[in-house]
Amino acid sequence: MVATLMRRGLSSVTSILILTSLVFAVAELTPGGPAQTILGLHTTAEAVKALNHALGLDQPIYIQYLTWWGHLLQGNLGYSLIQHQSVVAVIGQYLGNTAVLDSVSLLLAILLSLGIGIVQGANANTWISKVISVGQFFLYAMPIFWLGIVLIYIFSVTLNWLPSGGAQDLAESNFDLVTYVRHLILPTVTLTLIFTSFFSRYMGTSARLEFQQAYVTVAVAKGAAPVRIALLHVMRNAARPLVTMVGLFLPWIFAGGVVVEEVFNFPGLGYLLWQSAIQHDYPVLIVIVMIIGLLTIIGNLLADIINSMLDVRVRYE
Amino acid sequence: MKRLFPAPRGVKRQDPMPRATQSRGRLFISTGALRWLLVVAALLTGTTMTAGARSAAGPQMGGTLIYAPPVPSAVDSFIPVMSTASILDDEVEVLLYRPLLWIGQHVTIEMDRSIADTISVSANNTVFTVGMRHTYAWSDGQPVTADDVAYDFNLIKTYGPKYAYYGIGGLPTLVKSFKVLSPHSFAITLTKSVNPDWFKLNGLAQLRPLPAHAWKKYSISYLFNHQTDLNVLSVVDGPYKLTKFVTGQYARFDRNPTYGGHKSYLDTYIMQFYTSEQAEFAALKTGAAQIGDLPFALYNSASQLSALKTYDVNNFQFHWIVLNYRNPATSFFREVKVRQAMQLAIDQPLMNNLLYHGHANSAYSPVPFVPDTYVSPHAKATQNASHFDLARANAMLDADGWKMVNGVRQKNGQKLSWTLQLLGSQTDVKQGAILQQDFAKIGVDLKLQNIPISTLFAEFGHKGTEWDGISIFWIYYPNFDPIGAGIFDTTGGANFGSFSDPRMDALINKAQVTPGLEGVYAYQDYASQVVPCLYLDQPTIIAKYQPNVHGITDFFNPVYAYSPEYLWLSH
Numbered sequence: 099m100v101a102t103l104m105r106r107g108l109s110s111v112t113s114i115l116i117l118t119s120l121v122f123a124v125a126e127l128t129p130g131g132p133a134q135t136i137l138g139l140h141t142t143a144e145a146v147k148a149l150n151h152a153l154g155l156d157q158p159i160y161i162q163y164l165t166w167w168g169h170l171l172q173g174n175l176g177y178s179l180i181q182h183q184s185v186v187a188v189i190g191q192y193l194g195n196t197a198v199l200d201s202v203s204l205l206l207a208i209l210l211s212l213g214i215g216i217v218q219g220a221n222a223n224t225w226i227s228k229v230i231s232v233g234q235f236f237l238y239a240m241p242i243f244w245l246g247i248v249l250i251y252i253f254s255v256t257l258n259w260l261p262s263g264g265a266q267d268l269a270e271s272n273f274d275l276v277t278y279v280r281h282l283i284l285p286t287v288t289l290t291l292i293f294t295s296f297f298s299r300y301m302g303t304s305a306r307l308e309f310q311q312a313y314v315t316v317a318v319a320k321g322a323a324p325v326r327i328a329l330l331h332v333m334r335n336a337a338r339p340l341v342t343m344v345g346l347f348l349p350w351i352f353a354g355g356v357v358v359e360e361v362f363n364f365p366g367l368g369y370l371l372w373q374s375a376i377q378h379d380y381p382v383l384i385v386i387v388m389i390i391g392l393l394t395i396i397g398n399l400l401a402d403i404i405n406s407m408l409d410v411r412v413r414y415e
Numbered sequence: 416m417k418r419l420f421p422a423p424r425g426v427k428r429q430d431p432m433p434r435a436t437q438s439r440g441r442l443f444i445s446t447g448a449l450r451w452l453l454v455v456a457a458l459l460t461g462t463t464m465t466a467g468a469r470s471a472a473g474p475q476m477g478g479t480l481i482y483a484p485p486v487p488s489a490v491d492s493f494i495p496v497m498s499t500a501s502i503l504d505d506e507v508e509v510l511l512y513r514p515l516l517w518i519g520q521h522v523t524i525e526m527d528r529s530i531a532d533t534i535s536v537s538a539n540n541t542v543f544t545v546g547m548r549h550t551y552a553w554s555d556g557q558p559v560t561a562d563d564v565a566y567d568f569n570l571i572k573t574y575g576p577k578y579a580y581y582g583i584g585g586l587p588t589l590v591k592s593f594k595v596l597s598p599h600s601f602a603i604t605l606t607k608s609v610n611p612d613w614f615k616l617n618g619l620a621q622l623r624p625l626p627a628h629a630w631k632k633y634s635i636s637y638l639f640n641h642q643t644d645l646n647v648l649s650v651v652d653g654p655y656k657l658t659k660f661v662t663g664q665y666a667r668f669d670r671n672p673t674y675g676g677h678k679s680y681l682d683t684y685i686m687q688f689y690t691s692e693q694a695e696f697a698a699l700k701t702g703a704a705q706i707g708d709l710p711f712a713l714y715n716s717a718s719q720l721s722a723l724k725t726y727d728v729n730n731f732q733f734h735w736i737v738l739n740y741r742n743p744a745t746s747f748f749r750e751v752k753v754r755q756a757m758q759l760a761i762d763q764p765l766m767n768n769l770l771y772h773g774h775a776n777s778a779y780s781p782v783p784f785v786p787d788t789y790v791s792p793h794a795k796a797t798q799n800a801s802h803f804d805l806a807r808a809n810a811m812l813d814a815d816g817w818k819m820v821n822g823v824r825q826k827n828g829q830k831l832s833w834t835l836q837l838l839g840s841q842t843d844v845k846q847g848a849i850l851q852q853d854f855a856k857i858g859v860d861l862k863l864q865n866i867p868i869s870t871l872f873a874e875f876g877h878k879g880t881e882w883d884g885i886s887i888f889w890i891y892y893p894n895f896d897p898i899g900a901g902i903f904d905t906t907g908g909a910n911f912g913s914f915s916d917p918r919m920d921a922l923i924n925k926a927q928v929t930p931g932l933e934g935v936y937a938y939q940d941y942a943s944q945v946v947p948c949l950y951l952d953q954p955t956i957i958a959k960y961q962p963n964v965h966g967i968t969d970f971f972n973p974v975y976a977y978s979p980e981y982l983w984l985s986h
Binding site for chain 1: 489491492497499500501575576577578579580581582583639640641642643644661662663664687689690691693694695697698700701703719867868869870871872873875876878887889894901908909911
């Protein structure tokens with residue numbers, strides 16, 4: 099296991115290097131630049147040149163890249179060119195919200211998918227399974243932003259039960275957990291429904307196959323309760339593909355979060371990623387991409403480890 | 416306090432007189448004895464009924480108001496000079512650091528709201544001596560002085576071309592010296608004689624006192640990297656103090672009790688930034704924001720906001736299609752007749768109706784029509800004449816040798832065909848489609864292309880030949896005197912299409928040096944005649960606000976110097 103982890107760690111570093119290099123290269127090739135964004139239409143070529151020089155953006159791309167890595171190794175993630183704060187400060191204001199939103203949504207989606215998938219698998223070829231399939235396809239086909247807008251219309255605008263956006267009530271000076279949770283509900287429900295529609299289909303198919311296995315027949319013959327069979331035996335085996343999917347799906351979770359954050363005006367990393375890309379805020383953009391890359395790598399690694407725990411036939415040296 | 420400017424033509428606006436006042440008006444007319452009682456009461460209390468924004472009870476102190484600026488919105492900086500060229504940054508800076516000169520509703524200097532109380536100009540129009548009021552103080556008790564203005568000026572000089580508005584209004588490029596004469600007066604000497612109004616509006620108006628005593632310990636680099644740091648921003652002279660800022664989310668301002676001007680009625684003013692028009696719309700609908708705007712893309716949903724009041728905000732800007740005169744593929748842009756013909760094929764009234772639902776002003780020159788402070792007599796006289804005439808456009812092109820071949824005009828082997836780049840909003844796309852149809856009727860083949868704003872910046876910065884025409888808005892900030900300097904003069908930094916006309920250069924230069932408005936009138940009339948760019952109509956911002964919000968007409972301002980200190984909430 100240790101050797102596996104070390105090999106994976108080495109390949110992860112290589113992946114991160116390639117990823118950040120690509121982002122730097124693409125950012126350089128994209129027309130425009132942060133200086134023009136900062137100075138606007140009223141500026142002159144001389145001013146753009148001066149600001150590029152002040153920001154070190156007139157250096158060759160490889161110098162800028164090496165300088166960035168040099169700072170990173172010293173723990174300095176740099177300064178946002180547009181927000182005029184340290185990258186750590188900028189990302190810090192958004193990362194927590196995204197972490198909460200995505201992790202709560204993912205956890206709920208996994209729990210729901212496990213349950214729905216087991217029910218669907220246990221009732222294969224019945225009307226229950228068909229109804230669940232219809233629901234899954236309906237949600238799967240629905241654009242995330244549209245679902246979000248519908249939920250806002252129902253629960254905020256019409257019923258006035260929940261706030262339509264933001265992260266907390268702005269009139270309050272201090273953080274209030276209840277208010278924060280109320281603001282979190284609709285974006286979380288939106289993401290959870292979409293993720294569940296995706297994951298539960300895999301879980302349902304996998305569970306259906308597992309319920310057809312011989313060990314299930316034996317367990318039934320031995321008189322084991324159906325719930326016990328489903329939860330203790332089938333779920334463990336059926337969940338393996340789901341675990342793999344979740345690990346691979348992490349970047350997509352982030353992408354879905356971008357749309358939800360925009361619809362609900364929720365201050366998250368996805369929105370910051372989009373803004374920093376448009377505004378050519380390279381320092382922030384690179385770090386966010388690195389975070390996504392790391393999450394993907396960690397997600398895959400965790401999926402492999404969990405799979406090895408779920409299936410004794412899978413072991414890493 | 417300046418009155419409201421006259422209702423713009425063709426633009427709807429709510430009557431600002433609140434119901435309580437109207438009710439009292441009706442009582443006054445209909446009931447004899449009560450009428451006399453009311454007259455006596457009015458005389459005793461000294462109250463007068465005016466067509467202002469005050470209810471019968473008068474402004475009430477207190478409360479928190481949330482304002483949602485048009486999407487996309489975000490503030491990146493609160494430090495003048497160093498901030499990005501962002502109107503929103505300028506809007507918030509004004510709340511903390513009061514400008515030397517206040518530009519009011521008519522885009523003129525309102526001295527009674529300015530920190531400067533006198534400006535004298537030497538006979539040769541080179542020396543401007545400014546006297547400052549003694550009533551302004553920083554929030555830490557230190558007086559606002561001429562040294563603070565000198566600090567600002569020196570910061571501009573030192574920061575150099577990185578200052579987003581460097582050179583506009585001759586600041587600091589035309590300044591020979593800046594001399595502090597006394598704690599509350601200073602003199603600026605220019606290198607040449609100028610039109611005093613031009614320099615006051617475009618140059619002096621950029622200056623503002625900054626807290627020299629608090630900031631002199633910081634290096635420029637430190638200030639640059641701490642533009643949203645509340646510790647750095649703790650000493651202010653404006654009506655508000657910044658008490659909380661969450662990047663990309665909101666900025667919270669609390670009343671500054673030491674402010675030397677009109678103190679805020681509100682306890683707290685919050686500027687909330689929204690990521691999408693739908694999110695802002697939902698916030699207005701649910702009351703999460705008290706003031707916002709209705710984007711044209713969501714105009715059909717306006718009925719859902721029927722409980723809110725409406726106010727049309729006219730911004731001092733113009734909407735135009737920049738033509739690339741460098742591009743050999745579109746060398747026909749250099750022909751005046753071609754440009755004039757294309758301008759005649761732009762149906763602004765139709766666009767106003769279809770795209771902006773009546774919330775726009777037609778524009779046939781670079782000078783905004785509302786407010787009409789700088790509009791020439793000729794432009795006023797011809798504003799309502801027919802500027803859309805396809806027959807005349809066709810005749811013009813026929814006479815100029817452009818022959819129709821399979822629906823597209825040609826001359827000397829060159830087709831009248833070009834691509835218009837748009838920033839891709841729904842309204843832009845629809846406008847492009849209307850232009851396409853009308854241009855086809857005069858034999859101009861117009862193609863449309865959506866581009867992201869980064870491409871626009873890149874193309875304008877590069878000054879190459881890869882584009883033909885681009886539709887943009889030009890905001891007159893901080894060049895409030897709209898004489899076209901920088902836009903249509905040959906060496907202008909914002910002359911993106913490289914338009915060059917010696918007469919235009921001469922007129923712009925004359926407007927810059929000759930006192931009075933004749934210079935801007937002459938420039939404007941010439942620009943209207945030679946059409947250096949294609950003019951499009953100028954939409955308003957449709958502001959929506961809760962019925963218990965008052966002071967809206969004093970809050971909004973055509974040059975984005977919004978004044979939330981005049982807003983108040985009735986309870």
